[in-house]
Amino acid sequence: MSVVIDVLFWFLAAAAIFFGILVFKVDSMARATYALAISFVAVGVMLMIVNLEFVGIITIFMMVMEMAIMGIYMVMFMGMNPALMPMSMVHNRRWSGALAIGTFIVLAAGAVLIPWPARDGVPALDLTVSLGRALMGPKILAMLTISPALFATIVAALVIANPRGRYDRRGDDLKKRTPADPTRGGIGR
Amino acid sequence: MTLQAVLVVAAAIFAVGLYGALSQQVVVMIMMGLELMLNGVILAIGAFWWFLSPAPDGQVLVLVVITAMTVEMAMGFGVATLMHRSRGSDMTDSATDLSG
Numbered sequence: 001m002s003v004v005i006d007v008l009f010w011f012l013a014a015a016a017i018f019f020g021i022l023v024f025k026v027d028s029m030a031r032a033t034y035a036l037a038i039s040f041v042a043v044g045v046m047l048m049i050v051n052l053e054f055v056g057i058i059t060i061f062m063m064v065m066e067m068a069i070m071g072i073y074m075v076m077f078m079g080m081n082p083a084l085m086p087m088s089m090v091h092n093r094r095w096s097g098a099l100a101i102g103t104f105i106v107l108a109a110g111a112v113l114i115p116w117p118a119r120d121g122v123p124a125l126d127l128t129v130s131l132g133r134a135l136m137g138p139k140i141l142a143m144l145t146i147s148p149a150l151f152a153t154i155v156a157a158l159v160i161a162n163p164r165g166r167y168d169r170r171g172d173d174l175k176k177r178t179p180a181d182p183t184r185g186g187i188g189r
Numbered sequence: 190m191t192l193q194a195v196l197v198v199a200a201a202i203f204a205v206g207l208y209g210a211l212s213q214q215v216v217v218m219i220m221m222g223l224e225l226m227l228n229g230v231i232l233a234i235g236a237f238w239w240f241l242s243p244a245p246d247g248q249v250l251v252l253v254v255i256t257a258m259t260v261e262m263a264m265g266f267g268v269a270t271l272m273h274r275s276r277g278s279d280m281t282d283s284a285t286d287l288s289g
Binding site for chain 1: 190192193194195196197198199200201202203204205206207208209211212213214215217218220221222224225228231232235236238239240241242243244245246248249251252253255256258259260262263264266267268269270271273274279280282
């Protein structure tokens with residue numbers, strides 16, 4: 001059983017890294033989002049190997065949906081198909097690569113060289129129940145922080161993404177005779 | 190499958206994401222880099238949880254990171270929409286107004 005898990009882990013690890021690299025290699029935006037989704041699915045399954053089924057499933061579902069939305073955004077904003085019309089959309093490639101390799105070396109060296117302590121305790125019988133009890137009990141502060149943060153995100157994202165409307169142009173009471181536009185419109189502006 | 194092996198894999202995923210976040214010009218591609226970095230963080234937290242301390246705290250931390258990803262995605266899409274509306278472009282190089 002252990003050998004099977006080892007083989008599965010290394011297969012998933014290779015897939016997660018390979019498709020992660022592929023995200024920044026392919027020309028097509030749709031393929032880039034698919035590659036990222038596969039990388040996330042691989043990590044989600046790796047979480048499920050260490051018995052984190054609930055969190056692993058959440059990661060897979062959320063990321064697949066997110067990548068679907070991201071693909072639509074990419075097509076919407078790019079205005080053309082980079083797979084048919086390849087072009088370079090990167091800057092500072094050399095320094096970015098050097099920094100990424102340096103970060104990997106430091107992190108990997110820390111992971112290998114640090115004498116990690118032995119495991120302390122055993123997992124609960126039902127991990128999902130234990131997570132729910134923790135969130136509704138001693139870890140309620142995390143829940144109380146996450147909820148308003150997500151609500152604030154909804155409001156902030158809408159405010160940022162909304163176009164200038166009549167209230168922006170003519171004030172809260174809509175009584176301003178001349179709209180406050182950054183650039184005046186019409187003839188002779 | 191050891192803690193060290195999982196952490197090295199997580200570091201590799203994080204480094205690939207870092208390269209993307211630093212080198213890409215399109216806002217949505219930068220978001221992909223950030224997501225990949227958080228992907229590595231999630232894997233590392235899962236490994237720490239399983240190999241060091243399998244208490245519910247680790248699971249709660251993973252949920253907090255997933256929330257951070259959600260917030261990043263929503264705000265990133267908002268910023269991309271705003272940039273596209275105001276500048277007709279979603280490239281970071283056309284939004285350097287505040288650079289020193």
